[in-house]
Amino acid sequence: xxxxxxxxxxxxxxxxxxxxxxxxxxxxxxxxxxxxxxxxxxxxxxxxxxxxxxxxxxxxxxxxxxxxxxxxxxxxxxxxxxxxxxxxxxxxxxxxxxxxxxxxxxxxxxxxxxxxxxxxxxxxxxxxxxxxxxxxxxxxxxxxxxxxxxxxxxxxxxxxxxxxxxxxxxxxxxxxxxxxxxxxxxxxxxxxxxxxxxxxxxxxxxxxxxxxxxxxxxxxxxxxxxxxxxxxxxxxxxxxxxxxxxxxxxxxxx
Numbered sequence: 253x254x255x256x257x258x259x260x261x262x263x264x265x266x267x268x269x270x271x272x273x274x275x276x277x278x279x280x281x282x283x284x285x286x287x288x289x290x291x292x293x294x295x296x297x298x299x300x301x302x303x304x305x306x307x308x309x310x311x312x313x314x315x316x317x318x319x320x321x322x323x324x325x326x327x328x329x330x331x332x333x334x335x336x337x338x339x340x341x342x343x344x345x346x347x348x349x350x351x352x353x354x355x356x357x358x359x360x361x362x363x364x365x366x367x368x369x370x371x372x373x374x375x376x377x378x379x380x381x382x383x384x385x386x387x388x389x390x391x392x393x394x395x396x397x398x399x400x401x402x403x404x405x406x407x408x409x410x411x412x413x414x415x416x417x418x419x420x421x422x423x424x425x426x427x428x429x430x431x432x433x434x435x436x437x438x439x440x441x442x443x444x445x446x447x448x449x450x451x452x453x454x455x456x457x458x459x460x461x462x463x464x465x466x467x468x469x470x471x472x473x474x475x476x477x478x479x480x481x482x483x484x485x486x487x488x489x490x491x492x493x494x495x496x497x498x499x500x501x502x503x504x505x506x
Contacts, residue, residue: 256486257284260389261334263327264288265317265375266343268295270444271394271481274474275341278482280308287330287337289315317344318366323374327382336386339485342375343394344368345413346446353407361408368412369419376423380432388431390485393420395436397500417496424494433493435484440500441471467502 262279266272267288276286280303290296293314300312311333315326330337345368349360372393383389398406399413420436427434441447441462451458463470480499483489498504 253281255283256482256488257282257338259283259285260338261285261287261330261336261386262485263330263337263340263379264343265315265341265371266290266345266394267312268292268299270446271439271442271474271477272341272343273299274478275343275481276303276310278475278478279485280306280310282482285309285334286311287326287334288312289317289326291316317342317371317374320370320374320377323371324378327378331382331385337379337382338386338389339383340375340379340391341394341481341485342372342379342391344371345394345396347406347409347450349408350405351408352405356408364408365412365415368409369415372416373419376419376434380423380427380434383432384427384430388433390433390435390489391423392481392484393434393436395420395438395496397438397440397498397503399436400438400496400498400504420496421494428493433484433489435489435492435494436496437477437481438496438498438500438504439472439477440466440503442477443471443473447471465503466500467506470501472499472501 257279262284264272264276268290296312300310303310313326313329315322349356349364395416396413398410399417402410417436424434448455
């Protein structure tokens with residue numbers, strides 16, 4: 253595998269499972285030093301130790317990304333430990349309020365926005381100055397196909413993910429002249445522990461049904477998302493910024 257990230261420092265939120273874990277494994281295999289963020293300390297410590305045992309450089313910082321002060325501290329620790337920050341994958345998110353819009357409780361609405369949108373806002377807010385100070389780099393925000401479409405019973409999640417796309421585009425314009433690129437992923441279904449946990453008692457059947465909703469006939473593997481994120485984080489994507497990029501098996505095209 254290439255060494256596109258030699259001497260580069262990449263910060264990843266939601267780093268201990270699913271897409272975040274796959275991105276960490278991909279960029280470290282290409283030479284990156286990684287700063288891993290998640291709420292679960294035991295899982296984070298174990299994953300960082302696993303990466304170090306494989307010869308990679310990894311730091312885990314327990315972080316609740318819905319709290320601005322914790323995200324600010326995460327970025328500070330990254331820079332204090334490694335001396336720079338070159339890129340970030342803002343990856344935390346999940347649907348929590350399933351209801352018609354008229355039935356969504358205000359607290360559930362705010363919780364969805366905090367998890368899916370505020371977390372990304374705090375990320376770009378504090379990552380951008382650190383990346384600028386390092387000479388430029390790339391931020392990738394994980395949105396969703398529901399960041400550009402809608403679905404019944406998903407108003408809260410979809411609104412937050414639309415917000416991620418709008419935030420990404422505006423942040424990209426704010427930073428375009430400074431060497432910082434900001435892009436969003438428009439993902440379809442991805443086979444992660446989080447998705448499987450939401451699939452009920454027969455996840456395999458539910459996964460097949462979800463795959464049938466994608467024109468390609470299946471959902472993605474985390475490693476497929478990671479390959480695309482690694483490209484966007486790399487210097488090979490230097491002319492891409494402010495984009496909402498579909499990696500969704502054709503869902504939004506349909």
